[in-house]
Amino acid sequence: MKHFEANFDGLVGPTHNYAGLSFGNVASLSNAALASNPKAAAKQGLQKAKALADMGMVQGMLAPQERPDLYTLRRIGFSGSDANVIQQAAKEAPMLLNACCSASSMWTANAATVSPSADTRDGKLHFTPANLVDKLHRSIEPLTTGRILTATFNDPHYFHHHSHLPEHNSFGDEGAANHTRLCKEYGHAGVELFVYGQEATNPSAPKPQKYPARQTLEASMAVARLHQLEEDNCVFIQQNPDVIDQGVFHNDVIAVGNQNVLFYHEQAFLNTQHKIDEIKRKLDTELYFIEVPTAKVSINDAVKSYLFNTQIITLPSGEMVIVAPTDCQENPAVFAYLNELLTLNTPIKQVLYFDVKQSMQNGGGPACLRLRVAMNDMEVAAVNQHTLMNEGLFGRLNTWVDKHYRDRLTTADLADPQLINESRTALDELTQIMKLGSVYLFQR
Numbered sequence: 001m002k003h004f005e006a007n008f009d010g011l012v013g014p015t016h017n018y019a020g021l022s023f024g025n026v027a028s029l030s031n032a033a034l035a036s037n038p039k040a041a042a043k044q045g046l047q048k049a050k051a052l053a054d055m056g057m058v059q060g061m062l063a064p065q066e067r068p069d070l071y072t073l074r075r076i077g078f079s080g081s082d083a084n085v086i087q088q089a090a091k092e093a094p095m096l097l098n099a100c101c102s103a104s105s106m107w108t109a110n111a112a113t114v115s116p117s118a119d120t121r122d123g124k125l126h127f128t129p130a131n132l133v134d135k136l137h138r139s140i141e142p143l144t145t146g147r148i149l150t151a152t153f154n155d156p157h158y159f160h161h162h163s164h165l166p167e168h169n170s171f172g173d174e175g176a177a178n179h180t181r182l183c184k185e186y187g188h189a190g191v192e193l194f195v196y197g198q199e200a201t202n203p204s205a206p207k208p209q210k211y212p213a214r215q216t217l218e219a220s221m222a223v224a225r226l227h228q229l230e231e232d233n234c235v236f237i238q239q240n241p242d243v244i245d246q247g248v249f250h251n252d253v254i255a256v257g258n259q260n261v262l263f264y265h266e267q268a269f270l271n272t273q274h275k276i277d278e279i280k281r282k283l284d285t286e287l288y289f290i291e292v293p294t295a296k297v298s299i300n301d302a303v304k305s306y307l308f309n310t311q312i313i314t315l316p317s318g319e320m321v322i323v324a325p326t327d328c329q330e331n332p333a334v335f336a337y338l339n340e341l342l343t344l345n346t347p348i349k350q351v352l353y354f355d356v357k358q359s360m361q362n363g364g365g366p367a368c369l370r371l372r373v374a375m376n377d378m379e380v381a382a383v384n385q386h387t388l389m390n391e392g393l394f395g396r397l398n399t400w401v402d403k404h405y406r407d408r409l410t411t412a413d414l415a416d417p418q419l420i421n422e423s424r425t426a427l428d429e430l431t432q433i434m435k436l437g438s439v440y441l442f443q444r
């Protein structure tokens with residue numbers, strides 16, 4: 001049996017905009033006044049996904065969500081025709097309208113936590129959509145995320161879909177952005193690292209003072225239980241609260257792993273050495289711990305460039321490659337570090353740079369844009385094949401974006417009721433292209 005690690009990237013939705021919705025995410029707040037370019041954003045994402053498919057990787061796409069979210073706006077008391085709902089919300093509660101228009105489901109690293117069948121007791125691949133309760137605009141994602149994941153991984157013989165965790169701060173869950181899997185080969189049982197920002201039920205445990213810790217230990221442990229993981233295959237690590245207070249709102253902004261490599265900043269975790277020893281005890285293979293010292297890359301440079309929000313992928317040749325945003329090339333300290341990394345005799349042999357600036361300006365780098373799903377060839381064959389990237393899908397999705405997307409959007413434009421029809425027409429056509437069925441409420 002062959003094994004792969006597939007990446008499922010989020011297709012950027014037609015309402016991609018900069019609304020400053022994410023307190024604790026420096027890029028989101030500092031770019032709040034910018035006009036976005038949804039067409040360019042979607043195309044940058046497609047370009048990256050296609051490049052990985054061209055390198056021989058299994059690459060899929062996950063559909064975006066319906067926005068504006070009129071159901072949430074009605075649930076909080078706006079009424080009348082769809083156009084009235086938008087106009088009232090724009091007048092009386094513009095920030096709530098912005099939250100209901102965000103294209104934030106594009107960051108599929110936050111869509112769910114995924115455990116491959118090699119790790120789980122029932123031998124199935126498990127998915128738990130993230131509840132994303134810390135941010136209003138993201139807390140409205142999980143139900144539709146669940147439907148999109150089920151339509152994409154649509155064979156219950158192989159795929160086990162759970163509901164998202166209870167919608168309470170005690171179970172704050174941000175999905176795969178705080179989850180890394182180390183293993184010898186993708187098809188071997190691995191060790192799943194769950195990185196959390198705080199212990200919700202222990203008031204004396206360390207936590208950040210300024211910015212929220214979005215992931216709780218309680219949530220991580222619940223996901224591990226649901227996914228039927230063995231204690232010997234899990235390591236729970238606390239993120240350093242000081243770096244959360246410097247803008248590291250998810251672990252994937254400060255650490256990334258692949259197979260036997262963990263690439264992380266010196267200040268990423270609490271009790272680092274102790275946790276590394278635990279990983280070594282639980283995973284019997286040659287491991288590479290690549291720790292980046294503050295003296296070479298400051299937290300500020302890591303957050304600005306997204307050095308750690310890179311993808312480390314294993315090409316079919318067995319060589320590892322880092323997929324980095326061009327912002328890493330533009331930051332002298334980070335660029336120098338990446339060049340040095342290639343000489344360090346680790347499995348990482350190449351760095352490829354991609355322009356994903358439309359996403360970066362909202363705090364989402366290459367790794368945020370993808371959900372990793374390690375699968376064997378039977379599982380890959382059981383995936384909805386119309387979601388897998390190839391020449392045909394790339395062409396169809398580019399034509400679809402050209403037809404439906406605007407090339408400029410400001411938060412003022414979100415008051416335009418025309419966006420509802422534009423978005424629904426586009427998404428209805430998309431469900432036909434990707435053969436997803438009626439995943440959107442407007443289709444039901």
Ligand SMILES: N=C(N)NCCC[C@H](NC(=O)CCC(=O)O)C(=O)O
Nearest residue numbers: 019020021022028107109177250368
């Ligand atoms: N690190 C990972 N895996 N994902 C990045 C998510 C970025 C996202 N930004 C936003 O939601 C900004 C939206 C706005 O301000 O318009 C967030 O903060 O949740």
